[in-house]
Amino acid sequence: MDDGGISMSLTLITPILRIFDVAKAKDHYLGFLGFDLDWEHRFTDNSPLYCQISKDDCILHLSEHHGDGCPGSFIRIKSTDLGGYCATLKSQGYRYYNPSIQEMPWGTNDMSITDPFGNRLIFWEDTPKT
16 A cells, blocks of 8 residues: 555554543552553642553553543453463452453453443453464
């Protein structure tokens, strides 16, 4: 395909997920899933939160701002050692989620986690070849 001489290239994406409760978001993403809080921003003390969290190379933005993301979004996050991550999550005894891995017919293992705001994170890895 002719790109018209454009030299731009695409790299990583940073999804913005809508949240409605900072304490629940931190409990879920930082406490349960093991993400780190990179930074937070509010225009004033009483303004909605916008923040960045990360785990390894995965970066997500969480926002309380109306119009930033749509509740109920799905994102797929390519992973390694999904079985180990699932075991770590299960060992926490988190009261709101009991994760499991499902082998998908298109050749991936998926672990789907829904956050308290209806956003679904699907951690996936290629199914090992036998």
